[in-house]
Amino acid sequence: MPPILATLCWLLLWLLPGPAAAGLPPSVFSDGGYLLSKDGRLLLAHNHEQALVPASTWKIATGLMALEQLGPDFRFATELYRTNGALYIKGFGDPMLISEEVAAISAALAAAGISEINDIVLDDSFFQLEQANPAGSAASLRSYDAANGALVVNFNTAKIEVRADGTVHSAEPQTPTLPIMQQWAGKLPPGVHRINLSHTPAASLRYSGELFKYLFAARDIRVTGKLRHGRLPAGAELIYRHHSARTLAETVEAMLLYSNNFIANQLFLVAAAKGGDNPATWGKARVNLHDYLLELGLPPGSFRVDEGSGLSRDNRISPDALHLLLQHFRPYAELLPHWEGRLVKSGTLNGVYAYAGYFRGPEQLDPFVLILQQTANTRDRALEIMEGHWQNATGSAAPYPDHNQ
Structure with missing residues (x-):
C-alpha cells in the first residue's frame, strides 16, 4: 500500500465504530496509550493518537x-x-x-609486512557533532551515557576489575589493560565495573589510540611516535580498508x-x-529520520525526533504511528x-x-504497542491481558489499515 494511501486509511479508521472489547483495567493502566490489531x-x-x-x-x-537507507548487508569500514x-x-x-x-x-x-610506525593519527572528521553526547545522556561513568564519534572502540566503554589492592586491570581477555583505564577508574570500589571512557572527545580518541597501539604491539608492530588527533592529508596511501565482521542486520539485531x-x-x-553527505551532525540526523518517517506515511504531529536511541524524553511517537x-x-x-x-522491544525510563x-498469528505477525506513563511498572501484566484479547478475538472488530492486507 502506498504511504499516502496508508495515511488516508489511518485517518479514516477513526470514523468507524471503536472496538467492542474493554480496555486494560485500572489495576495495570492509569496513563499512557496502547493499540492492538x-x-x-x-x-x-x-x-x-x-x-x-x-x-x-x-x-x-x-x-x-x-x-x-544503508541496506541489511551493509558493513562499516575503517581505513x-x-x-x-x-x-x-x-x-x-x-x-x-x-x-x-x-x-x-x-x-x-602485520601480514602486509608493517613492523614499525611513527605517529598514530586518529581522524574522526566523518562526524562533526554539535555535542559529543546525545540528547538525554549525562556526564557520568555509566556505560549508557557513552558519547558518540566517528572513531570509537568498544562502545566508548571498558570492563575493568578493581582489585583489593587498588590496582586496575581489564576484565576482558580480548582487551589489554590500558593507561586510560587506570586513570578513569578513580575511586571505584573493588569489583568488576563497566565504565564510560568518553567524558571528553579527547578521552574517547585516547582510548581508541591506546587500544590500537597496544594491539599493534601484540603483533610486533612497534610505535615509535605519539598518538595524536588529525585529518587525513591529501595524497596519503591507503594501505588497508577493514570491513566489520558483522552486517548491518546483525548490528541492528544486537542493538x-x-x-x-x-x-x-x-x-x-x-x-x-x-550518499556522501558528510560530515554527519545531530541536526542532519534529526532531519533525516523525521523525513524518513514522513515518507513511510506517519502523519505530521504523530512523532518528534530528538535522537536515535530513545534516551531523550523529547522523542515522541503515538501508538498509532508506532503501530x-x-x-x-x-x-x-x-x-x-x-x-x-x-x-518484542522493551523501553524503560x-x-x-x-x-x-x-x-505471532497463523498467517502473519500482528503488531501491538503498549506505552505506560505511570509510576507502577505493570507492563508485563498489561501485555498478558492484551495477548489474551488477541488470542480470543473473533472477526467482529473494526477494520484497521494494514500494509499486508
Whole structure:
C-alpha cells in the first residue's frame, strides 16, 4: 500500500465504530496509550493518537531507517593510510569496532609486512557533532551515557576489575589493560565495573589510540611516535580498508537485543551521511529520520525526533504511528528480541514502561504497542491481558489499515 494511501486509511479508521472489547483495567493502566490489531482488525486502542515518550522502543524507528537507507548487508569500514612514516586511522562511525576487530586490523597490517610506525593519527572528521553526547545522556561513568564519534572502540566503554589492592586491570581477555583505564577508574570500589571512557572527545580518541597501539604491539608492530588527533592529508596511501565482521542486520539485531544506546545513535548519525553527505551532525540526523518517517506515511504531529536511541524524553511517537512503523518493520521482525513466543522491544525510563512488537498469528505477525506513563511498572501484566484479547478475538472488530492486507 502506498504511504499516502496508508495515511488516508489511518485517518479514516477513526470514523468507524471503536472496538467492542474493554480496555486494560485500572489495576495495570492509569496513563499512557496502547493499540492492538489482529489480521488487520482493530482490537484495543486507548489514547492512540497522543504522541508519547517511547523510551527504547524508539530504536525500532532508527533500526528500520538504517536497514532501508544503508541496506541489511551493509558493513562499516575503517581505513588506514600511511604518509611520512605516520599511520592515519580514519573512522566512519562503525558502532562495532570492538577489540576483536582492532586485533584483526593489527593482524592484517602485520601480514602486509608493517613492523614499525611513527605517529598514530586518529581522524574522526566523518562526524562533526554539535555535542559529543546525545540528547538525554549525562556526564557520568555509566556505560549508557557513552558519547558518540566517528572513531570509537568498544562502545566508548571498558570492563575493568578493581582489585583489593587498588590496582586496575581489564576484565576482558580480548582487551589489554590500558593507561586510560587506570586513570578513569578513580575511586571505584573493588569489583568488576563497566565504565564510560568518553567524558571528553579527547578521552574517547585516547582510548581508541591506546587500544590500537597496544594491539599493534601484540603483533610486533612497534610505535615509535605519539598518538595524536588529525585529518587525513591529501595524497596519503591507503594501505588497508577493514570491513566489520558483522552486517548491518546483525548490528541492528544486537542493538535491539541489548538496547544499546551507543549503537542506535551511531546508526542514526551514519544514515544521515549516506550518499556522501558528510560530515554527519545531530541536526542532519534529526532531519533525516523525521523525513524518513514522513515518507513511510506517519502523519505530521504523530512523532518528534530528538535522537536515535530513545534516551531523550523529547522523542515522541503515538501508538498509532508506532503501530504503522511496525507494519513496515515486518520484513525485519525476526531481528527483534524473542520472548515467550513474542517478538518484542522493551523501553524503560523513569515513569515510562513500554513494549512494542508482534504476536505471532497463523498467517502473519500482528503488531501491538503498549506505552505506560505511570509510576507502577505493570507492563508485563498489561501485555498478558492484551495477548489474551488477541488470542480470543473473533472477526467482529473494526477494520484497521494494514500494509499486508
